[in-house]
Amino acid sequence: MPTTKLPLVSVIIPVYNAGEYLRPAIDSILHQTFQDFELIIVDDYSRDESLAVARSYETDPRVTVLANEQNRGRSFTDNYGAEYARGKYIAKMDADDVALPHRLQTQVDFLEQNPTVGLTSSFMQCFGESDIVYEYPLSADAVRSFMLFNMPVANPTAFFRRSLLQEHGLRYDDTIQDTFGEDYEFIARLTQVTDIVNQPDILLHYRTLPQTLKADVHARRNAKSNQIRERQLRVFGIxxxxxxxxxxxxxxxxxxxxxxxxxxxxxxxxxxxxxxxxxxxxxxxxxxxxxxxxxxxxxxxxxxxxxxxxxxxxxxxxxxxxxxxxxxxxxxxxxxxxxxxxx
Structure with a gap:
């Protein structure tokens, strides 16, 4: 069970059939140089050993494991985890990636020093089927500009003020079940109420899978992204x-x-x-x-x-x-x- 002291950071890991990769992801958070956090793992009715793996960490007082009673999709799962979050900041984390040891400390320091910035993310180094580095626009205006075209944030390293959810009633759109679409749509709304500034540091190793496994996912993501882009152009007013x-x-x-x-x-x-x-x-x-x-x-x-x-x-x-x-x-x-x- 969580300790009574409120943590500064709530790390949320949504999980769906990620048992093969889940331990390295969890361990990379538990072994951070920054330790004032709680880890909330939300299993979305996985059909593999994911829930058992997650529950094996419950002896750690920093870890809370939640489980959906049916498969509800990424947005619902993210929202469910956020409802339990108690930290000043929320850190997103995917179930198959590996955070570098200084990730949380770097992001805490950045938002503590930049009170007008609501969300930050970082660059990511791929591993698995690719070794490229994903880079993202840095300044708030560069982020807003890039938003018209595509996702300007590395969602697996997204780190934001929990107060944004409370003050603006922000939630992920749980009618969107595919990954990426829900993140892009949420970030698009977030840019309307706060500045987003990314950091030019690699803070996470991002697992890449064979493209043959992702072709259908990419097609669905792009279809949803087209709708989000149209909405952004209307917000832009052009x-x-x-x-x-x-x-x-x-x-x-x-x-x-x-x-x-x-x-x-x-x-x-x-x-x-x-x-x-x-x-x-x-x-x-x-x-x-x-x-x-x-x-x-x-x-x-x-x-x-x-x-x-x-x-x-x-x-x-x-x-x-x-x-x-x-x-x-x-x-x-x-x-x-x-x-x-x-x-």
């Missing part, structure tokens, strides 16, 4: 046509496959966002300009075409002046463009 919404959704997630969309259409839409924001001031204009300029580069870079010289099209448009392309990527872009057009 008018858009169905074609512009299609363009926007297409260039919002990898691999940015354009199909019948032209690069000219992409630039026109991104420039429209930039110019509208100069008046709307949804985000700092310089931050928004950097965001859409990077999106312009990525779209051109990922869509080489024999018929249209994407490198030349990239360079001739105004947004190219507002994104600094690393030298290595410049070389790759030049090589891809040359090889494609001289095959």
């Amino acid at each position: 008018p858009f046509t169905e074609r512009e919404l299609h363009v926007h959704n297409t260039i919002s997630y990898f691999p940015f496959t354009l199909g019948d969309i032209t690069l000219a259409e992409v630039h026109a839409w991104l420039w429209k966002i930039h110019t509208f924001n100069q008046t709307r001031r949804y985000a700092d204009p310089a931050a928004m300009l950097r965001c859409v300029a990077e999106r312009w580069f990525l779209t051109c870079y990922l869509n080489p075409d024999k018929r249209v010289n994407s490198l030349r099209e990239y360079r001739r448009q105004p947004l190219a002046q507002h994104h600094r392309v690393p030298a290595k990527l410049q070389g790759k872009f030049l090589l891809k463009s040359y090889v494609l057009r001289h095959l």
Whole structure:
């Protein structure tokens, strides 16, 4: 049972059929350098050994294990855990990842020193099927700008003030059962009431699984994300046509496959966002300009075409002046463009 002293941090781990990976995740929290926390594990009616694994930790007074009586989905499970949280801060954690030992201390220090920031997250180092590092926008305005396109927060390292839930009546939308969609939708609402600032530190090792196991999940996530993006554009206040919404959704997630969309259409839409924001001031204009300029580069870079010289099209448009392309990527872009057009 929890101790009577209120912890500073409540760590919530929702679990569903994660028994194979759950022990390393739990251990990575229990062995943090920062120790003023409670750990709330919520099992969503797992069909494997997850609940038994979780309950084997109940001898630790910091650990509370809750169990849904039927499978209710990620949003319900997150909300259930939050109802039991007593800490000033809530730390999210996935059941198959591994937090670095200094994660909680780093995030506590950051929010204690930045009282206007409501939520922070960090970079993540992948392991398993990939070893890439996931990076996220840092400043509050960069986060708000990126929000129009995709999730600007590493949800497995999300760390926020519990008071935000109480003061603004915020909950995860439990009609959304897929992961990612519920997080993106929740963060989108959170940006309307507080600043989100990410830290450029790797605080978690993120487990990646074979893509063959995730194809259907990605499809469902993208469908839900398209709805969230449309809602965000309406919050932004920018008018858009169905074609512009299609363009926007297409260039919002990898691999940015354009199909019948032209690069000219992409630039026109991104420039429209930039110019509208100069008046709307949804985000700092310089931050928004950097965001859409990077999106312009990525779209051109990922869509080489024999018929249209994407490198030349990239360079001739105004947004190219507002994104600094690393030298290595410049070389790759030049090589891809040359090889494609001289095959």
